[in-house]
Amino acid sequence: MASLYIKNVTKDFGPVRAIDNLSLAIEGPELIALLGPSGCGKTTLLRMIAGFVEATSGRIRIGERDVTDVPPNLRNTGMIFQSYALFPHMTVAENVGFGLEMRKIAKDERMKRVREALSLVHLNGYEDRYPKQMSGGQRQRVAIARALVIRPDVFLLDEPLSNLDAVLRQSVGNEIRELQQRLGLTSVFVTHDQKEALMLADRLVVMKAGRIIQEGSGSDIYNHPNCRFVASFLGKSNFFEGHRQTGGSFTTAGGLTFRCPDSNLADGASALLSVRPESIRLGPEASKLDNTLEAKVAGITYLGSLTEVELGFPGSDNITVQLQNRPGAEFRADIGAAVLAGWTAGSAHLIADHGES
Amino acid sequence: MASLYIKNVTKDFGPVRAIDNLSLAIEGPELIALLGPSGCGKTTLLRMIAGFVEATSGRIRIGERDVTDVPPNLRNTGMIFQSYALFPHMTVAENVGFGLEMRKIAKDERMKRVREALSLVHLNGYEDRYPKQMSGGQRQRVAIARALVIRPDVFLLDEPLSNLDAVLRQSVGNEIRELQQRLGLTSVFVTHDQKEALMLADRLVVMKAGRIIQEGSGSDIYNHPNCRFVASFLGKSNFFEGHRQTGGSFTTAGGLTFRCPDSNLADGASALLSVRPESIRLGPEASKLDNTLEAKVAGITYLGSLTEVELGFPGSDNITVQLQNRPGAEFRADIGAAVLAGWTAGSAHLIADHGES
């Protein structure tokens, strides 16, 4: 529906800076995920959009309207809470109709729209139940209907799947995504779970210590993380510390030289080479690749669909390789055996090294 | 250390049969994982070995000794509890020394063995701390030292990693595995987490409703599940319902015919064909494989190291394909596009169909 602009917003809780001069724009029907470890400020940011937390400085705009000083009940946002937050003393119909009642919608019209909203989440016929008579997944769907029935300008979701089990998480997640796309909702989704973010969001916003560290599509961020934190928060990775050399090569502190991908890092700059575990090939296959290494097998862990191989190198930390298992093509080797590992220049990624760990 | 024999053991709690005529043998220094959903009886079985639950019928033998009627304090098992179960009013040294004190070991010898046990778990110097002054990982390591210092005949672990975060789970898990191998302990590990079981155990015992459904190494069970329950509990799988035909082929209810792997099922038998998502190839690569199918792309989910592709077929449920992502080789297609899917006969697996769902 409407667009959302957050401009230079800062929030201090006493001496603690929860949000640090953060700007973010969402135009049109997009689902963005605020992703980060606990304490990164993602929930605070969501609550600032809803109006529950006042900004210390900066502006928030929804569509054409500057809502920075508008109280939460007049912002017309639809929020989904982690705990469902249904009104336990009201029936499902009363819960869903509450926002319409506050908007002084006549009873007939209200009932009609409540029924429509409930059919959106496949809960027709549940009008007269009380929340405590429903399962967790059903409760969260009532909460979704309650938030959407008011036709919010922005749809806000605060870890909506975290109280559900794995199966429900998938199905409620799909339902949220489907509704968001069908209704064209401008949506902000808070989560600490990278898989949830990758599955549901158009765009990921990775946060840390009140700032946005990186934003972009899932594959953008996964393939081109701009720092070690992002590379390890989204998936696993192997890091080599070293320097970029002239002519597109990279020398590690341990003296290894790799051909490396294009990068806008200056020649001679201190850098990290990040190689994803699934990008590394082992055995004869590896010999044809841009970079090859003689390594020793330090450990093999069979994980069903994957096998994780730990490799040891002279002068470097162990690296991890993930091989997809296919019957008849499983990796077998003794601990300590020599093995050739390799990857293409393009499958690695260079990160500027600011000494962060 | 000693071996463990469980023979035709049954346990009834009132009208509920928790363990149903179960037999299991562990000979020598092996770590077996009892794996199953909650309520499958795995914890009850572990507690029967420790002696906290009396068998309704059947015998339990540790080494040469029949312990069925031996009280728990005389069984000489070493148990690790989910909640750590340290004595909060005793120091680390007193905790670890408790079992030796019960065995009337003289103080000097006791102190020496406590120090040895603490050094096994890298906690030298923590002797005088109280449990509440330690982190979760340290507490669990104290519990391990406390159980091992008495040189137990059987080492019993009840979901020992479930209260730890992801990083600690890995490191404490590795420590347990390493100790078990170094000390040659006969060990039984209860878990509901298939990844934990695959990572740590020599042998997996999959349980359901008080019975052993299947036992074997991780790759045995993953590649040759004997029923649908095991195939979906350990990893994901795609199932086709149908019948085995003469000449090693399989016809689905929807009329598709596949070449299928060797199996001891009779010709004409009703069966499930299980194909793991990572065994299926897409595009030109697929055309060379034993089985190929024209399918339509129903969904693509990018998950970082993997891409999950949902495929639709006429006359069959959707199937899921897992592709490992490598930069430059990512799967791209529009929803609804036609795609060729294929797998080798040997990468699928036939399961006798008993109408279970």
Next chain:
Amino acid sequence: MTKLIASSFVTAVLAFLVLPVIFIVWVAFFDSSFLTFPPPGYTFHWFAEAARNPVFLNGFVTSLIVVAIASTISVFSGAMAAIVLVRYQFPGREALNGLLLSPLIIPNIVLGIALYIFFIAIADTLSIDLIASNVGLIIAHTMLVLPWAVRLIGANLIGMDRSIEEAACNLGAKSGTVFFRVTLPLMRGGIVAAALFSFIVSFENLELSLLIVSPGHTTLPIAQMQYLEFNMDPTIAAVSTVQILVIAALLLITDRFVKLSRIV
């Protein structure tokens, strides 16, 4: 075997606790003006006798008036105090919480003495006699039960999921509407518990009233005491039986609204 010993022990403890009640109910039906064991027969006579006795009747009415007013004041101001204590963070909040332990720290007898002297001082200096009316009693009983009300309502508020109120606000409700449509209904459990406790604690109290009642403003427990000074017949047992029944009924009714085991 262990189980048998264990259960006999608990049964004994229980019997010890329940025996006096059974005993007094039994005595209430004795068909004899004296306490003769075993009684010559049984009768309902003493209940009628108790109902006819103006001392008990007046005591009961005075008790009800005092208890009802004190409980109402306590629940209202207790609810407000609890909201402020739980919802606002201001300096000294912790200390205040601690001071609400006062019913434990200050013996009723001390509270009674303090109020007695205080009321006399007021009568002396301001010529307002709080003891001659029910006002003094009501003040005393309010002091007795207010901390209970604050604590029970406060415990309920602490356990309340604040995001439910935020959801209402997010859906467009003003703060007043949020309070009356969401917060207050959710406080019901705590309020019912507070009202119940206030009523029972106040209704049962003798110590506090003892010093500050005046003739004609006697509460039921005091009437019972006074009766026993000069009489010794089953009437007093009948009154006690009725008293127990009233309280038990109250507890049973409340239990339908809030599970007692969760709040006591």
Next chain:
Amino acid sequence: MTKLIASSFVTAVLAFLVLPVIFIVWVAFFDSSFLTFPPPGYTFHWFAEAARNPVFLNGFVTSLIVVAIASTISVFSGAMAAIVLVRYQFPGREALNGLLLSPLIIPNIVLGIALYIFFIAIADTLSIDLIASNVGLIIAHTMLVLPWAVRLIGANLIGMDRSIEEAACNLGAKSGTVFFRVTLPLMRGGIVAAALFSFIVSFENLELSLLIVSPGHTTLPIAQMQYLEFNMDPTIAAVSTVQILVIAALLLITDRFVKLSRIV
């Protein structure tokens, strides 16, 4: 603004609750045998006076003896009962838990009346006078505090992680060893709380004692009541001040062992 009103309100509620205590402590230092406001001066005289008064001294001693014995019995049998209730499942366990609400259901005055009549009946039929000694008082106070002991120790036991005891057993400890080396030390919090509560509840109680004391076996609260019948000087305020101090000290000491806010 709202915050200011809110905190003034809570301060008012608090002042209302604390005022009597401050008042009585203030009066205890008045240098005047009558209650004159403002007092002509301040003195410690009335504390010395109270200490010299044999009625208060004897009352204090009697209270201590009765309270100590009743609390000890209650904590011991309460601990045993709690273990049985929490650890064994036998029929009626739920009902038993409910009946431990008895201190709420049975007014102290009714318990007092029941015991009074019961003791008289025993004296009449068996010629054993329980009222003439402290035995009657001790029985009454045990009844008063035993349910508290069971509930506090029981709550502590319910919260205990049983796998700690299983770990001890697994390491070779016999059931007796497990109890004395593990269970009992882990019960400490509940036992301390039970002892404290028993002590305070019993020490403060007047209602129950009122009917069943005999001359020479007067408890402190009764001594205070009796003193007020004939006297009206700051001595009684001094005694009350000491009483409050004793209880407050007891609470502070206990708070070092178990956090009161968690158990009350």
